[in-house]
Amino acid sequence: MTGYAVHTEGLSLSYGDDPALTGVDLDLAPGRIHGLLGRNGAGKTTLMSVLAALRRGTGTVRVDGQDPFENEAVMEDVCLIRESGDTLTDERLRTNLDFLEDARPFFDRAYAESLIAAFALDLAKKPQHLSRGQASAFGAIVGLASRAPLTMFDEVHLGMDAPSRQRFYDELLRDFAEHPRTIILSSHLISEVEHMLETVTILHEGHLLLSGEADDLHSQGATLTGPSEVVDRHASDLAVVGTRDLGPTRQVTVFGDLDESALRRAEHDGLQVGAVPLQDLFIHLTDTQTHQEAS
Numbered sequence: 396m397t398g399y400a401v402h403t404e405g406l407s408l409s410y411g412d413d414p415a416l417t418g419v420d421l422d423l424a425p426g427r428i429h430g431l432l433g434r435n436g437a438g439k440t441t442l443m444s445v446l447a448a449l450r451r452g453t454g455t456v457r458v459d460g461q462d463p464f465e466n467e468a469v470m471e472d473v474c475l476i477r478e479s480g481d482t483l484t485d486e487r488l489r490t491n492l493d494f495l496e497d498a499r500p501f502f503d504r505a506y507a508e509s510l511i512a513a514f515a516l517d518l519a520k521k522p523q524h525l526s527r528g529q530a531s532a533f534g535a536i537v538g539l540a541s542r543a544p545l546t547m548f549d550e551v552h553l554g555m556d557a558p559s560r561q562r563f564y565d566e567l568l569r570d571f572a573e574h575p576r577t578i579i580l581s582s583h584l585i586s587e588v589e590h591m592l593e594t595v596t597i598l599h600e601g602h603l604l605l606s607g608e609a610d611d612l613h614s615q616g617a618t619l620t621g622p623s624e625v626v627d628r629h630a631s632d633l634a635v636v637g638t639r640d641l642g643p644t645r646q647v648t649v650f651g652d653l654d655e656s657a658l659r660r661a662e663h664d665g666l667q668v669g670a671v672p673l674q675d676l677f678i679h680l681t682d683t684q685t686h687q688e689a690s
C-alpha cells in the first residue's frame with residue numbers, strides 16, 4: 396500500500412456567501428508527507444473536510460481517482476483527525492478501538508495499544524474525560540494506527556505538550572517509513588514540522604498560493620551573514636526581505652529567483668550563505684500576497 400493520490404480541479408466551496416475555497420487546482424502524489432500551510436481562515440480545514448467527504452464543493456475532487464463524496468469504499472480509507480480528536484467522545488478508549496477495528500480496514504490494534512501505553516493513557520477512560528492534550532494524543536494515535544491510505548492531521552498536536560508532540564512526530568516518521576501512505580499535515584508550528592515535509596502547499600484566503608517540493612521552495616531563499624558593508628554590497632541586486640544586525644555583523648534574508656553565481660561570489664568574499672527556515676518563507680510569501688492585494 397503506497398497511499399492515495401489527491402487531485403482537485405477548480406475546487407470551490409462557500410459558506411453562505413463567504414468563499415472558503417476558490418478554484419483550487421491541486422495534485423498531491425501518493426506515499427508522501429505533504430504539508431498544508433496557511434494563515435487562520437485560509438481554507439485548510441475546509442479543503443481537508445472536502446477530501447474526507449464531510450463537505451461537498453463544486454469542481455472536481457478525486458481521491459485515488461474517485462469522487463470521495465458518498466463513496467463508502469474511499470471513505471473507510473480516508474482518515475481526517477482534527478483538533479477535537481475525531482473519536483467517540485462518550486465511549487471508553489477500549490470501545491473506540493473496537494469500533495475502529497470494524498471501521499478501518501488497515502487498523503492495527505496492537506500498535507494502537509502500544510501507543511496508548513507510550514502516551515500513558517488509560518484504556519478505561521472516555522475521551523471526554525481526558526485532558527485536552529491527552530485527547531489530542533488519542534486522536535493522533537487513532538490517525539497513526541488507522542494506517543489509512545490517505546491520512547490527514549489537522550492541527551492534531553494542539554494541546555499536546557512539547558515531549559508529546561515530539562513523540563507524535565517521531566512516531567509518524569517511524570511508522571510512515573514502515574507503512575508508506577499519503578499524509579497531509581496541517582500545522583501552524585512550521586519550524587517543528589518542516590523537517591518531515593516532502594512537499595509544501597500554501598493556501599491563502601481560499602486560493603492556492605503554491606504547491607511543490609519542499610526543497611524547491613527552500614532554494615528560493617537564502618541568508619547572507621558577515622560584515623555589514625560586504626553584506627550590503629552583495630545584497631544590493633537581490634530582493635532583501637529581512638535584515639538583522641548584531642554589532643558589526645549583518646544578516647539579510649534574500650528571496651526570489653536567486654542567482655547561484657551571485658551567492659557563490661558572496662561565499663567567495665567570506666559571507667556565510669545559509670538556508671532560510673520554511674517559517675520565514677511562509678511569512679514572507681503570505682505577507683507579500685496580502686500587500687499585493689491591498690495595493
Ligand SMILES: Nc1ncnc2c1ncn2[C@@H]1O[C@H](COP(=O)(O)OP(=O)(O)OP(=O)(O)O)[C@@H](O)[C@H]1O
Pocket residue numbers: 410413414415433434435436437438439440441442
Ligand atoms: N462552518 C462554517 N460556517 C461558516 N464559515 C465557516 C465555517 N467553517 C469555516 N468557515 C470560514 O471559512 C474560511 C476558511 O476556514 P477554515 O476553517 O477552512 O480555515 P483554516 O485554514 O483551517 O483556518 P485555521 O488555521 O484558523 O484553523 C474562514 O473564513 C472561516 O471563517
